[in-house]
Amino acid sequence: MQLLEGEKEQILDCVKEVLIESSKKSEDLIPILQKVQAKLGYLPALAMEKIAEGTGVSGADVYGLATFYNQFRLNPPGDHQVKVCLGTACYMVGGDITLESFERRMEIREGETSPDRRYSLERVACVGCCTMAPVVVVDNEVEGKVTPTRVDGIMLALEGESGKAKESRDAEKEEGEQK
Ligand code: FES
Structure with a gap:
């Protein structure tokens, strides 16, 4: 899904903010994903990439976790x-x-x-x-x-x-x- 104008910056700021408040440990991955989703309305690929970098968990594992639980949505909610x-x-x-x-x-x-x-x-x-x-x-x-x-x-x-x-x-x- 193509990002809207200004959305990239919004995603980067959001992940940065959430990671600052968290322990950045792999055990905290679910609460981190939940907080990012609560702020953005969904989990964009860029956010998962940055969360992986920030927590040291592989991108594939972050994606795997996000797709395993149906509480997470990978596409933005429509109007x-x-x-x-x-x-x-x-x-x-x-x-x-x-x-x-x-x-x-x-x-x-x-x-x-x-x-x-x-x-x-x-x-x-x-x-x-x-x-x-x-x-x-x-x-x-x-x-x-x-x-x-x-x-x-x-x-x-x-x-x-x-x-x-x-x-x-x-x-x-x-x-x-x-x-
Ligand atoms: S099965 Fe109960 S509302 Fe659809």
């Missing part, structure tokens, strides 16, 4: 986060087809973030609303009975919101440049 439930009740009524529909519409695979960072897509276990299966959580709102047709509707709504958000970001940028 819109879609989580598709693949718990038993949802899976039985086509949760996997719902997930595929989102993958097609977003042009990414589950676990990824779109290159423009508008969308991120994840699979989750039961979210406790089985009577509404198949269930999807869109930006923390639970949506029930999400068939492929509803996926189209959800994506159209998100595309509209993303468009508005982009327009307002562009307008702010333009205003800033004029000052």
Whole structure:
């Protein structure tokens, strides 16, 4: 995933700060990864590289640990986060087809973030609303009975919101440049 403008500096500062506060021992690797993720929202490759350098643990071991625990995310959260439930009740009524529909519409695979960072897509276990299966959580709102047709509707709504958000970001940028 390509870093945004200024993100490299932000990552380097964050890792530096977290390492200063930690013992830099390999036993502290998990809390270090947790703190960096809490600050950045995810664990970029550059952060893992710098954590490896700072703790003396190999880069492969840091990456291995980060991928072993599902509490860690290696991709940045999108502006819109879609989580598709693949718990038993949802899976039985086509949760996997719902997930595929989102993958097609977003042009990414589950676990990824779109290159423009508008969308991120994840699979989750039961979210406790089985009577509404198949269930999807869109930006923390639970949506029930999400068939492929509803996926189209959800994506159209998100595309509209993303468009508005982009327009307002562009307008702010333009205003800033004029000052
Ligand atoms: S299995 Fe999807 S909400 Fe329970």
